[in-house]
Amino acid sequence: MRRRQTVEGLITIAVLVIAWPVLSLAHVPYVQSLAALIAIYYLLAVSLNVIMGYTDLISFGQAAFFGVGAYSAVLTATHLGAGLLGGVLVGVVLSAVLALVVSSVSRTLSGVYFALATMAAAEIVHIVILNWVDLTRGPLGLSLKGADRVLVPGVPLSGDAVFQLIMGVSIVVTIGIFLFVRSDTGVRTIGVRENAALSASIGIVPTRQRAIAFLISGVVASVGGALYAFNYGILTPAVSSLTYSALALLMVIFGGKGTILGPLVGAAVFVVLPEAIGLQGALGQVAFAVVLLIVVLLLPRGVVGSIATHGGGVGGAIGMIRARTARKKEA
Amino acid sequence: MNAILDQLANGVATGLVYALVAAGLSLLFKGLDTVNFAHGEFYVLGGVATFVVSVQLHLSPWLGLVLAMAVPAVIAIVMHAVLGGILAKNPLNVLLATFAVSLIVSNLVSFAYAGVPQPVPAFVDGALTLGPVVLTYQRLIAAAGSLVAVVALVVWLRRSRTGRSLRAVADNREGARIIGIDTRKVDRIVFAVSGVTAGLAGGFMAPVTQVSPFAGLPVMVTAFVVVVIGGVGSVVGALVGGIVLGVVEALTVALAGVQWSPLVGYVLLLVVLLFRGPIEQLLLRRRRVIA
Numbered sequence: 001m002r003r004r005q006t007v008e009g010l011i012t013i014a015v016l017v018i019a020w021p022v023l024s025l026a027h028v029p030y031v032q033s034l035a036a037l038i039a040i041y042y043l044l045a046v047s048l049n050v051i052m053g054y055t056d057l058i059s060f061g062q063a064a065f066f067g068v069g070a071y072s073a074v075l076t077a078t079h080l081g082a083g084l085l086g087g088v089l090v091g092v093v094l095s096a097v098l099a100l101v102v103s104s105v106s107r108t109l110s111g112v113y114f115a116l117a118t119m120a121a122a123e124i125v126h127i128v129i130l131n132w133v134d135l136t137r138g139p140l141g142l143s144l145k146g147a148d149r150v151l152v153p154g155v156p157l158s159g160d161a162v163f164q165l166i167m168g169v170s171i172v173v174t175i176g177i178f179l180f181v182r183s184d185t186g187v188r189t190i191g192v193r194e195n196a197a198l199s200a201s202i203g204i205v206p207t208r209q210r211a212i213a214f215l216i217s218g219v220v221a222s223v224g225g226a227l228y229a230f231n232y233g234i235l236t237p238a239v240s241s242l243t244y245s246a247l248a249l250l251m252v253i254f255g256g257k258g259t260i261l262g263p264l265v266g267a268a269v270f271v272v273l274p275e276a277i278g279l280q281g282a283l284g285q286v287a288f289a290v291v292l293l294i295v296v297l298l299l300p301r302g303v304v305g306s307i308a309t310h311g312g313g314v315g316g317a318i319g320m321i322r323a324r325t326a327r328k329k330e331a
Numbered sequence: 332m333n334a335i336l337d338q339l340a341n342g343v344a345t346g347l348v349y350a351l352v353a354a355g356l357s358l359l360f361k362g363l364d365t366v367n368f369a370h371g372e373f374y375v376l377g378g379v380a381t382f383v384v385s386v387q388l389h390l391s392p393w394l395g396l397v398l399a400m401a402v403p404a405v406i407a408i409v410m411h412a413v414l415g416g417i418l419a420k421n422p423l424n425v426l427l428a429t430f431a432v433s434l435i436v437s438n439l440v441s442f443a444y445a446g447v448p449q450p451v452p453a454f455v456d457g458a459l460t461l462g463p464v465v466l467t468y469q470r471l472i473a474a475a476g477s478l479v480a481v482v483a484l485v486v487w488l489r490r491s492r493t494g495r496s497l498r499a500v501a502d503n504r505e506g507a508r509i510i511g512i513d514t515r516k517v518d519r520i521v522f523a524v525s526g527v528t529a530g531l532a533g534g535f536m537a538p539v540t541q542v543s544p545f546a547g548l549p550v551m552v553t554a555f556v557v558v559v560i561g562g563v564g565s566v567v568g569a570l571v572g573g574i575v576l577g578v579v580e581a582l583t584v585a586l587a588g589v590q591w592s593p594l595v596g597y598v599l600l601l602v603v604l605l606f607r608g609p610i611e612q613l614l615l616r617r618r619r620v621i622a
Contacts, residue, residue: 058423109604112366116559117604120597123552127594242548246430253427282442289434296428297413300421 009178020167043224045251045263050217053258058115061122062248065218067240069225083150099218103211126240141236256302333463338581344474346577351477351532353557353569355525361564362501369433371547373403377533378542399534407526441544448543473535556596
């Protein structure tokens with residue numbers, strides 16, 4: 001278990017560390033824009049994975065944090081001129097408060113009920129963003145003026161610099177989560193996931209572990225949202241909608257929950273696949289959904305989860321088929 | 332005051348339709364312990380069926396209602412056949428798979444109609460005026476039809492042999508299997524029934540709201556809220572929950588403005604989740620047995 005985590009964590013960090021300079025030097029704008037989106041989606045997915053992977057709770061409302069982060073960043077930059085750094089700080093504080101409120105409200109809930117509570121909280125955030133027209137311009141959304149696109153006042157951010165920041169932050173977050181999983185708190189959290197009653201009997205407080213995980217999750221998603229806003233410079237309330245919550249959920253389940261590499265694989269597939277299929281609009285979505293359906297039916301533990309269980313390559317595939325036929329025979 | 336009375340009447344009418352959509356979702360939720368993300372798409376397909384029959388084929392819209400129930404039911408049965416295998420093992424993947432189905436259906440509908448919502452003429456034109464209350468006949472048909480369907484569902488669940496075996500499986504799957512109930516068949520029926528309820532509601536509402544390809548997700552979310560308010564697995568609860576949500580939403584429209592009405596469902600949902608224990612004890616003392 002621990003060894004697998006190490007291997008996966010190192011692979012994830014290695015992929016990011018290698019991709020960063022390669023993409024920066026090659027400097028193909030199209031590829032870079034895809035990579036930036038993958039990294040941002042990765043932050044969203046990895047934030048959800050902290051909850052789903054290490055506490056086994058499902059959050060249907062990850063987009064709330066993403067949206068709060070994005071809107072805080074743009075509003076702070078526009079009205080206070082504090083730049084990305086100030087915006088991220090405001091977003092992180094607001095998201096942390098939101099995470100603490102939601103986790104204390106839902107502390108007795110589990111399973112589908114926890115999922116529904118997070119969905120309700122997120123939709124409330126979404127509706128407020130949509131309807132607080134004086135501040136957010138409602139459905140019109142916000143745009144970031146060139147002059148406000150600064151890291152801190154006086155340090156302008158070019159598009160390329162934002163890309164560097166996105167890559168840097170994803171590496172830092174990956175290392176942070178890697179360390180969290182191996183830390184005492186992380187081990188306690190996983191303990192609660194495995195057996196809450198038993199953990200409580202040795203003095204671990206399950207609700208506190210859940211609150212910590214939810215807090216980390218909210219903060220990471222919020223940072224992702226801020227980077228999203230600065231990367232694109234425009235923002236609509238859609239970033240806080242159920243669509244993004246569902247996207248996060250799908251990326252995590254697809255990649256494999258509770259794995260470190262899974263969210264990255266999920267994010268990459270969910271960005272690249274629609275592009276690769278080449279179909280635009282409705283039919284592209286249909287093709288995408290068909291691929292998704294096939295993967296779910298064939299790889300029920302997620303891509304990384306399935307490989308981790310059976311090993312990669314041809315041997316892994318054979319092992320997987322063997323296990324499958326064995327299961328069929330049993331049944 | 333008059334406006335509020337009008338809103339109240341329309342709120343009850345809308346709530347009855349909510350109840351019908353939620354009833355099917357509730358049965359599925361309780362019986363199979365899973366969430367069908369494509370439930371809202373059944374509603375959309377019901378609307379599409381009504382549109383095809385009444386607008387494109389120039390036939391009676393009432394015939395469209397039959398198709399509105401049949402098409403989602405068939406798709407639901409196919410879904411069960413494909414997903415049945417992973418259902419027991421991994422509920423999370425069912426979520427993902429049904430989400431994929433919902434994407435496929437809504438985008439195919441969107442592709443077929445170029446993404447434009449399609450208007451459907453009312454089954455019966457005109458409106459009923461009772462003092463300050465104005466209810467279009469279409470809304471009345473939708474409300475009355477939904478009520479009849481929900482009551483029929485409750486009677487079926489309580490009186491018929493199939494309905495009873497369905498409740499037995501929901502109550503104790505293993506026990507039901509031991510006494511010889513074919514649980515797989517029952518699961519298939521639950522899927523089909525959930526398709527029928529949502530499709531019928533979609534057919535009723537097609538003239539009221541038009542048929543829009545992406546209406547499924549908000550409809551499903553609303554149904555969820557109703558299910559939780561009414562209690563999972565309780566069709567009578569869905570009826571109560573639907574009317575409560577419809578009325579509170581309508582009052583919010585009258586008092587605070589239409590843009591805040593979506594907020595109501597979620598706030599109600601949170602409140603109910605927080606005080607779930609007490610409310611259940613108060614309202615649903617016998618809630619282990621569904622219907």
